[in-house]
Amino acid sequence: MTTYLVRRLFQALVVLMLVSVVVFSFRWLLPGPALRRAYGSGRPVVFQYLAWVGHALHGNLGFSYVQGASVGSLLAASLPRTLALTLTATVLAIMVAIPVGLAQALIKGSVADAALRGVSYLGYAMPSFFLGSILILVFAVRLHWFGAEGPQAPGIVGVFTDWRDLTLPVLTLAIFTGAVFARYTRAAAIESLASDYVRTARGAGAGHRRVLVRHVLRNSLIPVITLAGLSLPQIFGGALIVESLFNIQGIGWRLWQAALKHDFPVMLGFILVIGVGAVVGSLLADIGYVIADPRVRFTRQ
Amino acid sequence: MWRAQRDTTPISPRPSAGQVRRRVTLCCAGLLTLAVAAAGCGGHTKSSVGNTPVNGGLATYALPANVTPNYIFPFSPGVDFTIVNLDNLQMLLYRPLYWFGDNGLPYLNEKLSLAAPPQYNGQVVTIRIKPNLKWSNGEPITARDVVFWMNMMKALAAKGDWGGYIQGDLPDDVTNIHAISQSAMQMTIIGKYSPQWFTSNQLSQITPMPKYWDRTGPSSPSDCTDRVSDCAAVFAYLNKLGADTGTWVTSPVWKVVDGPWQLTGYSQGVLTYTFNNKYSLPLPSKDHITKFREVPFTTEQAEYNQLQAGTGSNAIDVGYLPTVDAPVALPGKSVGQNPVPNYNLQPVYTWGLSYMPINFNVHDPQLAIFSQQYIRQALQLLVNQAAIIQGPLHGYGEPSTGLVGDTPPTAYLSKQARRGGLFSFSPPEARKLLADHGWNVHRGSVTTCGSPSIGPGHCGKGINRGAALNFTMMYATGNAWVESAILQLQSNASLVGMNITLSSGTFNDIVGKAIGDCGPHQNQPCNWQLADWGEGWSYVPDYLPTGDELFGTHSIGNIGQYTNKHNDGLIKATIQASNRNAFLQTMYKWQDWLAPQVPVLLQPTAPAALFESVDNLKIGTQSPTLALTPEDWYFVR
Numbered sequence A: 001m002t003t004y005l006v007r008r009l010f011q012a013l014v015v016l017m018l019v020s021v022v023v024f025s026f027r028w029l030l031p032g033p034a035l036r037r038a039y040g041s042g043r044p045v046v047f048q049y050l051a052w053v054g055h056a057l058h059g060n061l062g063f064s065y066v067q068g069a070s071v072g073s074l075l076a077a078s079l080p081r082t083l084a085l086t087l088t089a090t091v092l093a094i095m096v097a098i099p100v101g102l103a104q105a106l107i108k109g110s111v112a113d114a115a116l117r118g119v120s121y122l123g124y125a126m127p128s129f130f131l132g133s134i135l136i137l138v139f140a141v142r143l144h145w146f147g148a149e150g151p152q153a154p155g156i157v158g159v160f161t162d163w164r165d166l167t168l169p170v171l172t173l174a175i176f177t178g179a180v181f182a183r184y185t186r187a188a189a190i191e192s193l194a195s196d197y198v199r200t201a202r203g204a205g206a207g208h209r210r211v212l213v214r215h216v217l218r219n220s221l222i223p224v225i226t227l228a229g230l231s232l233p234q235i236f237g238g239a240l241i242v243e244s245l246f247n248i249q250g251i252g253w254r255l256w257q258a259a260l261k262h263d264f265p266v267m268l269g270f271i272l273v274i275g276v277g278a279v280v281g282s283l284l285a286d287i288g289y290v291i292a293d294p295r296v297r298f299t300r301q
Numbered sequence B: 001m002w003r004a005q006r007d008t009t010p011i012s013p014r015p016s017a018g019q020v021r022r023r024v025t026l027c028c029a030g031l032l033t034l035a036v037a038a039a040g041c042g043g044h045t046k047s048s049v050g051n052t053p054v055n056g057g058l059a060t061y062a063l064p065a066n067v068t069p070n071y072i073f074p075f076s077p078g079v080d081f082t083i084v085n086l087d088n089l090q091m092l093l094y095r096p097l098y099w100f101g102d103n104g105l106p107y108l109n110e111k112l113s114l115a116a117p118p119q120y121n122g123q124v125v126t127i128r129i130k131p132n133l134k135w136s137n138g139e140p141i142t143a144r145d146v147v148f149w150m151n152m153m154k155a156l157a158a159k160g161d162w163g164g165y166i167q168g169d170l171p172d173d174v175t176n177i178h179a180i181s182q183s184a185m186q187m188t189i190i191g192k193y194s195p196q197w198f199t200s201n202q203l204s205q206i207t208p209m210p211k212y213w214d215r216t217g218p219s220s221p222s223d224c225t226d227r228v229s230d231c232a233a234v235f236a237y238l239n240k241l242g243a244d245t246g247t248w249v250t251s252p253v254w255k256v257v258d259g260p261w262q263l264t265g266y267s268q269g270v271l272t273y274t275f276n277n278k279y280s281l282p283l284p285s286k287d288h289i290t291k292f293r294e295v296p297f298t299t300e301q302a303e304y305n306q307l308q309a310g311t312g313s314n315a316i317d318v319g320y321l322p323t324v325d326a327p328v329a330l331p332g333k334s335v336g337q338n339p340v341p342n343y344n345l346q347p348v349y350t351w352g353l354s355y356m357p358i359n360f361n362v363h364d365p366q367l368a369i370f371s372q373q374y375i376r377q378a379l380q381l382l383v384n385q386a387a388i389i390q391g392p393l394h395g396y397g398e399p400s401t402g403l404v405g406d407t408p409p410t411a412y413l414s415k416q417a418r419r420g421g422l423f424s425f426s427p428p429e430a431r432k433l434l435a436d437h438g439w440n441v442h443r444g445s446v447t448t449c450g451s452p453s454i455g456p457g458h459c460g461k462g463i464n465r466g467a468a469l470n471f472t473m474m475y476a477t478g479n480a481w482v483e484s485a486i487l488q489l490q491s492n493a494s495l496v497g498m499n500i501t502l503s504s505g506t507f508n509d510i511v512g513k514a515i516g517d518c519g520p521h522q523n524q525p526c527n528w529q530l531a532d533w534g535e536g537w538s539y540v541p542d543y544l545p546t547g548d549e550l551f552g553t554h555s556i557g558n559i560g561q562y563t564n565k566h567n568d569g570l571i572k573a574t575i576q577a578s579n580r581n582a583f584l585q586t587m588y589k590w591q592d593w594l595a596p597q598v599p600v601l602l603q604p605t606a607p608a609a610l611f612e613s614v615d616n617l618k619i620g621t622q623s624p625t626l627a628l629t630p631e632d633w634y635f636v637r
Helices: A002-029 A033-037 A045-057 A071-106 A111-125 A128-142 A155-161 A163-193 A196-203 A208-237 A240-245 A251-260 A264-292 A294-300 B017-027 B029-041 B083-093 B143-159 B195-205 B228-243 B300-309 B373-381 B385-390 B415-419 B427-436 B480-494 B507-515 B565-575 B580-597
Strands: B058-062 B099-102 B105-109 B119-121 B124-128 B174-179 B184-189 B215-217 B261-267 B270-275 B291-295 B318-320 B343-348 B352-357 B470-476 B499-505 B530-532 B536-538 B600-602 B609-614 B634-636
Touching (some): A002 A045, A071 A111, A071 A155, A071 A208, A071 A264, A128 A163, A163 A240, A240 B300, A251 A264, B058 B300, B124 B143, B124 B195, B143 B184, B143 B228, B195 B565, B195 B580, B373 B427, B373 B600, B385 B480, B415 B580, B470 B480, B480 B499, B480 B530, B499 B507, B507 B530
Parallel strands (some): B470 B499, B470 B530
Antiparallel strands (some): B099 B105, B124 B184, B174 B184, B261 B270, B343 B609, B352 B530, B352 B536, B352 B600
16 A cells, blocks of 8 residues: 555656746746846746746745736635635535445435435536525525625634634535535445445344444545545636636636636646645545555555 | 626526525425425514614625735735725725715715825915824824825835836826825825826825835834935835735734724634724714624626525624625616515715727727728617626616716716717617618628718728628626626627627636737737726725826726727816816816727626615715715614
């Protein structure tokens, strides 16, 4: 396993380097010599690249004249909000979806299963702007239970502690994600329950709970881990529609605005960070995959 | 200044509250029944508000969606010369020499100006700063502060470092700028100009700058006030500081203000202002708010949600209603039933002209067609302004009747324009105009020229037999009403066989394409004949609608490149008129001559914003110049 992880880590580093090279090369497409000259156009490209990487590693991703702020400060303002929103929503979705999916597999074909399937279809099919609008109308405008906009406090602590404002955007995102996760968990659990190893475990006298936790749940997690891994770029890239609807100036919204306003320093800086986040995220997902599924380990070896 | 409505693109169509409730019932009955039932029991109760003014308090103001100030130095380069920088930031802190906006009209407000009305003596203009005016650091506001700004203009305007620069205008049209005393300065005008025009369109742009700003670093004083050659370095320092939002609150430079507010907080796009106790111009009342906060929003929907739902410190005191959510205003009423309880609805219209430019560029393949006055008149006859106002604008809007802004109606508007537009919506008249000029009009198909010649009854010069009325129109997405209006125009045009192909883009893209010259030398195809970015031109900070910026040959705002020598002569006569009466008469003559020429297509003036202010905050009538004056606002109990 260690060999596999080291190899995977090395691959991730190579990908990270490629991402940085691609983003760096975008700089040469920028309009205006001032932007291109930022890292010394008189020097060889390799040195310019190294200088740029050095600046990036120190948090210097350039300056946005459209926003009147450094890209690093914009990132620092946006990232906590996006992470708070997307990470909380993903964790919440997983926490709800796995037990629900598992339970549905156990009561497959029942009225309750059909009802839960209907609800998950609804959550899956409902566009997030529509769902968010309903939640705002009911719980913010009418009942005043929660805020109509996301947390506006600076910093990750301020964002996470503002549960009143964090609730509705997280719910909006989590309902969709949870519905997807629940459907995959249900399907995987049904497959596991009918598999030979579960029958064998039961035949060997394993208790119902042990079978469920050790064999069914563990195997049902694999597609969820895959899905969570695939959604990691989104976690770093933000959720544009939910961010826009809930007045969250997160990564997704800022990137979209940068594209509309031709704010190239922000676009490149944010793309680099999203790329790095996606690579790191997929590495973590791979590690989780290996832990959950021993077959992967053996196959790789 | 180019103007876009405050509306921004909704990411998705937002259903009305009623539609949302119906969909809730249909789609999610099981899921949300309990919550909806509970919601039905909720709602606002009418608060009771007294009439006793309160001194102090914090008012929260919603910035236009998707926009935040990004430049604080009131000598903005072109890219930062925007309404949001001017009105939502700079003018709160730094007052212009002459303030325009008086009782809802865009006239000179002597009371709120830093200087007495200028005195003209031949070519020499004398400006006298009012006595006892002070900067917040205790230093007096002097004539040298005006000279400082003028010198910076002399040094940098032509290089594009000041967004308001127009070749031939300030500072090119003045010389011999100097202070004659602590409170008075003089300059000599080059050329002949009407005093009205010079005050309203030239001196109106000046913002005195404090001596403290005359430096090239935190501890490096300079002397731009006396030496123009020093100004470039001073500008470089202030420009860098002004563009970096991180310095706005911390730098001592921006703490020196002469306006009623000081910026005391900037975080996550939220600007917090504290009342400047050393503000020395008169206030309407001793009771006013002492803190003011501007908060940003990603979209209009987000702002509207917060407006309805906000409570406590998150509540918006002054926000705006998206047009799509606006209650329909019945004819004769300025507003409909306000959907936000405990708030007052006030439409605010910008002092400007709302129009669609026509492309007269010599490389426009349809130039021959658009050179025909009757074609332009026919197009104007197909713009149904009343339907646009009653339809997508929900009753909020004013028809544009002439080539001088008519919202609000001012003394600058001729009698003819006051009576209404020359070309009210009439497809039959448009059809007749075309048919009378030799076109074979095909409803629903494409009208073609059947009589290609010059003179009465013929299509006109340069138009060949079979030439078709095919036009391309580009428009900015993001304003729901604009898209509806454009589709309506396309439909109306098809009634007379005009085929309008639409292309869309963002506001920046469309304005960029329209302003960017086209043709083989410019490396940009001339493939548009009409454009619409939602509004048109705002007469701020050059308040007289004399046409020298919009319709003169080579005018900066004449993006369609309309050109006519007689028109140029009339504009010149206007801005050179010797007194107010002569000025108005020549201006009427100019606009009455130009209106039937149809150099642009007029469209309704949409509200810049439908302001919503909470019941217990009195904000008065908002200025058509869009300048915010929160120092006039006060809470009541």
